[in-house]
Amino acid sequence: MVAAPAEAANARTASSTTSARTAAAASVSAARISASRKARQKKRADYAVKYAYKQIGDRYRYGGTGPGSWDCSGLAGGSWRKAGVKLPRTTQQIYRAVKYKVSWKGAVKGDLLFFYGGRSHMGIYVGKGYMIHAPSSGKRVKKVKLNGYYKRNFHGAVRPGY
Structure with missing residues (x-):
């Protein structure tokens, strides 16, 4: 009909x-x-970001949950765990579990940014257009500028701690 x-x-x-x-x-x-x-939530976010800053220079290790070596979700989970918020283990699980979703422009210090179609990578937004992340094998945890590459590959953000 x-x-x-x-x-x-x-x-x-x-x-x-x-x-x-x-x-x-x-x-x-x-x-x-x-x-x-x-x-x-803001106090926890500040603490998570401070903890992430202390991890800069640590080695990347697939499946790493620290201390000393991290993968991207391990770093995010470890930083927020130190701030008193327990998150699931993987990027996809974290995105699904945290109900407070955020836009690219709406991101604030402590938000978790996800990249690529399968949300297979993430970082912790530290403000002023930068994030801290554990990039990939052979590299170390670092702070990076969120440039056009990251904006093109952005696939969501969440705000833990509520």
């Missing part, structure tokens, strides 16, 4: 209304986070 144009238009309107309600509900739920929870 084919819907008449008026019915199709009504269905599109209902769909866009539902989308608008969902977006409004998401922004309302973000607004519902209390000031004390926001302050606690």
